[in-house]
Amino acid sequence: MTSAVTPADHDHAEPDAVARSADGGLLVEGLGVDYGQSRALFGLDLAARGGSALAVLGPNGAGKSTLGRAVAGLVPVCSGRVWFDGQDITGWAAHRVRRAGLAYIPEGRGIFPGLSVLDNLRMAVRQLPSKKARETAIDAAYGLFPVLEQRRDQRAGSLSGGEQQMLALGRVLVVGPKLIVADEMSLGLAPLMVNAVFDGLATAREDGVTVVLIEQFVHRALAFADDCAVISRGQVTWSGPAAEAGPQVLEQYLGAAAGPA
Numbered sequence: 001m002t003s004a005v006t007p008a009d010h011d012h013a014e015p016d017a018v019a020r021s022a023d024g025g026l027l028v029e030g031l032g033v034d035y036g037q038s039r040a041l042f043g044l045d046l047a048a049r050g051g052s053a054l055a056v057l058g059p060n061g062a063g064k065s066t067l068g069r070a071v072a073g074l075v076p077v078c079s080g081r082v083w084f085d086g087q088d089i090t091g092w093a094a095h096r097v098r099r100a101g102l103a104y105i106p107e108g109r110g111i112f113p114g115l116s117v118l119d120n121l122r123m124a125v126r127q128l129p130s131k132k133a134r135e136t137a138i139d140a141a142y143g144l145f146p147v148l149e150q151r152r153d154q155r156a157g158s159l160s161g162g163e164q165q166m167l168a169l170g171r172v173l174v175v176g177p178k179l180i181v182a183d184e185m186s187l188g189l190a191p192l193m194v195n196a197v198f199d200g201l202a203t204a205r206e207d208g209v210t211v212v213l214i215e216q217f218v219h220r221a222l223a224f225a226d227d228c229a230v231i232s233r234g235q236v237t238w239s240g241p242a243a244e245a246g247p248q249v250l251e252q253y254l255g256a257a258a259g260p261a
Contacts, residue, residue, distance in 0.1 A: 014088075021083035023050030024101065024178035024210045026071065032079035033063075033070050033234075040066040042234040043080065048179070048227070050085075053201075053211040055225035055242055057218055059254060063234040064214045065107060068181045071212075072104035073097040085178055099127075101178035105185060107214075109168045113157025117148050117167060120156050124171035141170035144200055162193025169200045179210040186217055198224060218250060230254065 021027040026048040033041040041063050048054035058064050069075045071082055073094035082090045084102050092100075104110075112120050121141055125134040142149035145166040151159060156167055165185050172180055182201060186194040198220065205211050215221035221242075222228060228245045230238040230253040237253050238245070 017083045018086045022086045024085050025050035026179055027083040030080035033066050033075055034078050040234055044236055046229050046236055048210050048212050050210055051208045052226040053205050053224055055221040055228045056214045058231035062231045064231055065183055068104055068183045068214055071181060103172040103177040104181045105168050105172055107184040109164045111156045111164055111167050115156055116153050117156055118152040120167055120171060125174055137174035141174045145170050162189045165197050173204055177209055180204060181212045183214045184216055
């Protein structure tokens with residue numbers, strides 16, 4: 001199999017890619033990812049304009065989560081390029097990607113279950129420059145999701161699934177990301193909790209944050225997003241404005257996975 005792409009492989013800047021990924025945008029070009037002897041992504045191309053929301057749809061096993069993890073620097077890339085906010089971030093370590101402003105919220109929630117809600121938020125804001133800035137950021141998380149303040153001393157692992165997702169999203173939003181990759185955040189949640197999660201993402205987009213939404217609720221994702229990319233077997237099989245991803249597109253590329261409206 002092809003070896004992983006490293007930072008040393010891409011010391012040049014491509015003006016078109018820089019421009020297309022500016023202002024917190026994301027551009028993925030020819031992305032390939034291997035797991036052992038198996039190929040998960042095959043020359044995948046995808047773009048999210050800065051400040052917009054992109055819905056990434058596809059059946060189970062299509063490569064959606066692999067895409068999210070590769071963009072975030074959590075799995076190595078064997079071919080292609082990832083551009084974010086005007087920079088080629090291919091091969092960057094995950095912590096460097098995060099510091100650049102790209103936040104990945106994984107399926108299964110990105111929290112510390114053994115810590116309290118407050119300590120989870122404290123962990124998230126520890127890189128902020130002052131105590132006042134950290135306190136202000138935590139207060140902002142409570143303002144966005146008031147239930148977190150009510151549960152501030154409760155162990156995060158004992159929260160409901162929806163509350164855990166609010167905490168995961170709150171941990172990301174308090175540090176002012178430029179782009180959020182939200183991977184199946186509504187999985188297994190009650191409708192009211194799904195609403196709360198989408199409201200939080202909507203607030204982020206209103207603040208200029210780019211949102212890449214990997215989502216199982218197809219129609220909810222399309223109603224939220226500006227653009228859509230459908231992935232099947234590690235490749236993008238359709239892309240365009242979310243409003244144009246009508247029943248024929250969903251049936252052709254997703255089949256039963258599209259589900260009812």
